[in-house]
Amino acid sequence: MNQAKSGNEIVHIHTVSAGELQTLFEKGKRDQLSCIVCQKPVKLFIGIHETPYFYHSDPSQAPCVMPYSEPMNQDKPLEYMEQNGFKIPKSRTITETKTITEPFLRSRQVTGNPQYSHKTASLAQLEEPYFQELSSCGVVLDAEQLKAVKTIEGPILVLSGAGSGKTRVLTVRTAYMLTVKKIDPRSIMLVTFTAKSAKEMQQRLLSYPNMTPSLVSQVVSGTFHSIFYKILIFHEPSKWQRDLLLKWEWEKEKILKQAGREMELDDKEFAYDQALQQIGLWKNSLAFPEDIQPDDEWEKSCLFLYKKYEEYKKQTGKYDFDDMLVGCYVFLKNHPDFLKKYQQRFQYFLVDEFQDINKVQYELIKLLSSESKNVCAVGDDDQSIYSFRGSDPKYILNFNHDFPRSQVVKLTENYRSSHQIVATANRLIKRNQNRMEKQMRAQHDSGNPPVLFYPYDEELEATMIVNDIQEKIAKGANPGDFAVLYRTHTMSRAIFERLAASNLPFVIEKDADSFYQRRVIRGMLAFMRLSLFPHDSKAAADVLSSLFLRQSILQELKAQTILQDCDYIDAFAYIKTGHAFQEKKLKTIPGQIRSLKIMSPLVALEIIEKDLGYQDYVKKRGNEANLEKGSDDIRDLKVAANRFPTVAAFLEHVDHMTAMVQEIKQLSKHFKDAIQLTTVHRSKGLEYKTVYVLAAVDGSIPHDFALESYRKGELAPLEEERRLLYVAATRAKTDLYLSILQTRRGRTAHPSRFLKL
């Protein structure tokens, strides 16, 4: 049905602009829309594949036949009718002649992909009984996979495109070495990117013929950290005791903050989390404090903190995760006798996700394999996405240089995704200049071309995705078939909210915090909270720093509430700071804060931002170097607030959602079959039937910081962003949806430049 009644008005769906759809959708949910024929409640459906339409809330009711509605003539005088003694205009179809500036844009499929020509991967010759046995267990290899499995001696780079079965290759190779080649399991080092994948590989190994738990457990497998930590603890047990490990980010930040005070860096305002990341990057790149020449003020501060951090650890004997690798590297360099021992013991190295290796890891492998030269590096330069942790595709690109006479095997058969997805991903990644040339080939064609859909904003994006998932589940899909991928955590707010309001099971990452707990957001919300609850001392404390007042002023505020018998809002007017200008400003604050509660949340946020000076505060905080800028947070908050009519309703929603994040995390542990919400980074190595990628627009993917670097002439960050989109796209088996927001953070958005295929 394309018409419904909202209050007195008849709404024709084709006359509603895209920006109003979400409001209309929510009216439907609140039973504020009715059928113009039978008067029963109707709802609005906004999905990905169809244009929006109304439907009866009672699913058993067939759609009513709509009467013909004449286009409204603006020149025609309005007709009136009497109702309860009032003269009101007769209900009418609104704005048939209204020009829609933002029409709803229909989704479209990616076009231009080459036709699928079915070529089955050339299957391996299975003369060897071992491979015949494997194949009878359902583990088949193609010719290239077999080559990668059987090339045991000498360095080999297995360039494995997305979905090409590198886990299969790594595990079969290990099994082959053990059972056919009878290689001592203790001489094999199998390095994985996560502890989870090490476990999965062990389980996979056990399912192969002739493998026993005792054989598998003797292979030295695990992450770089776990393997090299074991070496350290064996040789220097007292130095590397478990209880000396700085495990938590907050512990490390505390040490940095202590040091930062010497430089008068503000505890709250300096981006200590980013500084820790920078220090980690230096350490993993084997850049010691004495080697670093800071490029700017930021790096200067970080370097100072790095020195202090290292001093602190030296004095207390503590160490962090990065020290495990750096420590082992230094230990082996300083103890040639032990180095030799390990070089003799480890004869075979298998390294998974080689594209994400960093310098210290690379150097460790080079050092240990310098005698045997038997390194099997498995990775995909197109999936190198961890440069912020020091990884670099150059380690793959230069493999042949560092490991001379190495063989290269390219795995280009994609067993995961349908042809249309693979062909789109091929066209996407081809544009990167720094990569090894390869072209993936799909092994099946059972999916649709990727779909580009055009939500008006982040809210509508979430609504459309959840509706699409609901539709698919109603047709038999399982929640675990779906993943929603995004560039950064904060982008998941709206989809989280929409899923939380549905009854669909979903999981989020363990370390994902509520959007409303972000520092900049919390600060803004505190003003709203204070306006509603003028006696809330926590809210009063939370607004102090954004008003450029010291935390110690809270005591004075408290005193004034008693002396003047007033609430915290009025108490601001009595604060003496010794600066006439500031005191004058403080006198205007009670009126401004008090007015917030009667405003719409959007207007309230504008007042906080402009009149109460929050904008200046965010700028001054100076952490605009962060990946997520404070000013972006403000714009995100406005999008979230826009749906709510009152400040009170919005704050109630905020509190509910903050509690929901904790609840969902708890529940997640019990879900076996659930929709996955995750960043693209965390989705690496995983696969889902259907994948939705949020905000495939410039500024998101590619992220603003990469665009900024590109403007300054740096290509690498932009190419990494393209790889991120490639990783996201290749997670999908049959259905891939890319959301092209029309507006993002309240501004016009432009399709990601990567989608110009």
Ligand SMILES: Nc1ncnc2c1ncn2[C@@H]1O[C@H](COP(=O)(O)OP(=O)(O)OP(=O)(O)O)[C@@H](O)[C@H]1O
């Ligand atoms: N020779 C083969 N024949 C049939 N299916 C295969 C073959 N090799 C791998 N597969 C299947 O292909 C899918 C992708 O394999 P896998 O997850 O190992 O890929 P990957 O190379 O690790 O992918 P990515 O790097 O994109 O994470 C899996 O479902 C796997 O079982």
